[in-house]
Amino acid sequence: MLPEQLKEDAVAQAVEAFDSRALTGGKIDRGEVTIEVAPANIASVCGFLKHDQGFVRLSAVTAVDRYPAEPRFEVVYHLHSVNPTRRVRLKCRLSGENPEIESVTSVWRGANWYEREVFDLFGVRFLNHPDLRRIMLPETWEGHPLRKDYPVTGSRV
Amino acid sequence: MSEQTTPLIEPAEQQGETGARSMVLNMGPQHPSTHGVLRLLIELDGENVRKCQPDIGYLHTGIEKECEAKTYPQVVTLTDRVDYLAPMSNNLCYSLAVEKLLGLEIPPQAQWMRVMLVELTRLNSHLVWLGTHAIDIGAMSVFLYCFREREDILRIFEMFSGQRMMTSYIRPGGLALEPPRGWQQRVRKFIDAFPSKVDEYEELLTNNPIWIRRTRGVGQISLEDMLDLGVTGPMLRAAGLKTDARKDEPYSSYDQFDFEVPTRTENDVYARYQVRVEEMRQSARIIKQAVEGMPSGPWKADDPHVVLPDREKMKTQMEALIYHFKIITEGFRVPEGEVYQVIESPRGELAFYVVSDGSSSPYRVFMRTPSFGNLQATGTMVAGSLIADVIASIGSMDFVLGDTDR
Numbered sequence: 241m242l243p244e245q246l247k248e249d250a251v252a253q254a255v256e257a258f259d260s261r262a263l264t265g266g267k268i269d270r271g272e273v274t275i276e277v278a279p280a281n282i283a284s285v286c287g288f289l290k291h292d293q294g295f296v297r298l299s300a301v302t303a304v305d306r307y308p309a310e311p312r313f314e315v316v317y318h319l320h321s322v323n324p325t326r327r328v329r330l331k332c333r334l335s336g337e338n339p340e341i342e343s344v345t346s347v348w349r350g351a352n353w354y355e356r357e358v359f360d361l362f363g364v365r366f367l368n369h370p371d372l373r374r375i376m377l378p379e380t381w382e383g384h385p386l387r388k389d390y391p392v393t394g395s396r397v
Numbered sequence: 398m399s400e401q402t403t404p405l406i407e408p409a410e411q412q413g414e415t416g417a418r419s420m421v422l423n424m425g426p427q428h429p430s431t432h433g434v435l436r437l438l439i440e441l442d443g444e445n446v447r448k449c450q451p452d453i454g455y456l457h458t459g460i461e462k463e464c465e466a467k468t469y470p471q472v473v474t475l476t477d478r479v480d481y482l483a484p485m486s487n488n489l490c491y492s493l494a495v496e497k498l499l500g501l502e503i504p505p506q507a508q509w510m511r512v513m514l515v516e517l518t519r520l521n522s523h524l525v526w527l528g529t530h531a532i533d534i535g536a537m538s539v540f541l542y543c544f545r546e547r548e549d550i551l552r553i554f555e556m557f558s559g560q561r562m563m564t565s566y567i568r569p570g571g572l573a574l575e576p577p578r579g580w581q582q583r584v585r586k587f588i589d590a591f592p593s594k595v596d597e598y599e600e601l602l603t604n605n606p607i608w609i610r611r612t613r614g615v616g617q618i619s620l621e622d623m624l625d626l627g628v629t630g631p632m633l634r635a636a637g638l639k640t641d642a643r644k645d646e647p648y649s650s651y652d653q654f655d656f657e658v659p660t661r662t663e664n665d666v667y668a669r670y671q672v673r674v675e676e677m678r679q680s681a682r683i684i685k686q687a688v689e690g691m692p693s694g695p696w697k698a699d700d701p702h703v704v705l706p707d708r709e710k711m712k713t714q715m716e717a718l719i720y721h722f723k724i725i726t727e728g729f730r731v732p733e734g735e736v737y738q739v740i741e742s743p744r745g746e747l748a749f750y751v752v753s754d755g756s757s758s759p760y761r762v763f764m765r766t767p768s769f770g771n772l773q774a775t776g777t778m779v780a781g782s783l784i785a786d787v788i789a790s791i792g793s794m795d796f797v798l799g800d801t802d803r
Binding site: 269270302353390 | 459735
């Protein structure tokens with residue numbers, strides 16, 4: 241369902257028309273459009289936005305940990321259309337039980353490192369990612385530092 | 398970052414075109430021309446690069462995690478340290494993001510001062526890039542010329558903020574300190590002389606046959622690949638795409654300045670050099686306009702909850718003292734929400750994604766750094782080229798490893 245706020249937004253309307261089940265919510269806050277997408281549909285929605293709506297660039301992929309709330313993780317995609325200049329934020333909510341989501345590397349190859357970073361620092365797994373390894377931390381590292389239940393200070397035992 | 402547990406590139410089983418087996422060369426993480434601790438794994442067939450895989454993470458310091466444990470004003474000092482060549486750009490991007498969350502209006506003088514300072518930062522960054530890039534390719538003397546002017550810029554920064562590099566001068570709400578007395582003369586003197594200095598660099602390089610042979614036609618990568626891989630900034634402009642956040646999504650009153658966005662179409666190392674040199678001239682134009690047309694008025698926003706009071710008021714007025722104490726010890730509360738603030742840093746698209754939960758510490762700060770995106774294209778760019786051209790190619794990307802690893 242298209243939320244009231246997004247009724248006027250062209251991108252949200254297009255996503256709604258493309259796959260109405262994929263769009264689960266969204267808002268316009270401080271001039272920035274956020275569209276919430278069902279995790280199962282993220283790759284197809286991204287493909288649609290890139291090829292049909294001109295979002296040729298994936299600016300970044302990151303995540304936010306809402307611990308202890310559930311669903312715990314928000315995976316956030318920032319898309320950029322160069323001409324005309326437009327930006328949109330996609331958001332997928334994942335539970336802490338088994339955080340995994342389809343990779344968008346098939347749409348933008350540049351998602352590769354960003355998804356590796358989210359995997360490394362949040363422990364979200366990306367399905368069908370060509371090379372899902374830790375990128376910042378050593379392979380032997382335990383835990384995912386950007387999770388909220390990972391302490392900022394303290395020593396390892 | 399990778400420990401040697403699993404090999405990243407297995408030498409190919411099949412024989413190369415020349416009939417020789419390929420070898421894997423491990424360049425870095427301490428190789429001088431990688432400008433930091435970047436490790437490149439290069440699979441070679443003779444002198445030809447078959448495959449190149451960058452390995453990053455050696456400078457990962459967990460800055461984003463640390464931001465969550467600091468108050469909003471404290472985070473400013475961390476943003477300096479992300480990119481040591483463009484501290485002001487990082488200060489500005491973070492400050493704009495926080496101001497957008499707060500809905501804070503910044504007075505014109507502060508906005509113009511910010512523009513002037515980030516353009517000086519662009520000059521600083523491009524000068525270091527040009528000097529080190531030329532050294533990598535073998536032209537030693539350019540470095541000395543570039544660092545001569547860079548020193549002047551660092552002295553101007555010191556005059557403003559008391560710091561040469563980690564300035565933390567641009568803060569949410571305006572500037573950290575009142576602009577120092579006599580800054581106009583100092584900046585004007587520098588900027589009047591600067592275009593002739595750019596001529597000097599160009600004299601050394603632009604028509605230099607060795608420079609041209611080492612850079613022309615080298616490091617080519619298609620525009621589609623670059624957009625796909627997340628490359629931004631001068632590299633896109635050297636491939637003919639006129640994109641610049643200063644024009645496309647103007648911030649901090651950039652729309653009031655008159656400047657061009659230089660582009661080239663050759664899309665090689667030489668074109669990137671030309672774009673950056675022309676950008677230096679354009680930055681000089683912007684700085685000149687800023688010095689001449691600097692609006693008068695306050696240099697920080699009028700919001701006592703966010704902006705520190707004047708030193709004198711703090712010593713004489715009770716309220717000012719309380720506000721000062723509150724901001725220093727607790728920070729200020731920022732309304733719930735999230736913003737993605739984009740600016741054009743010297744290296745390309747710099748963005749801060751700041752999420753607030755309504756408290757006085759950011760819930761999440763994500764830095765979309767241009768070096769990270771640009772570096773990702775290394776493998777595609779150098780595959781098929783000669784090993785000697787790898788240095789020229791990665792030099793033309795202009796990355797900072799601190800900016801990549803955060």
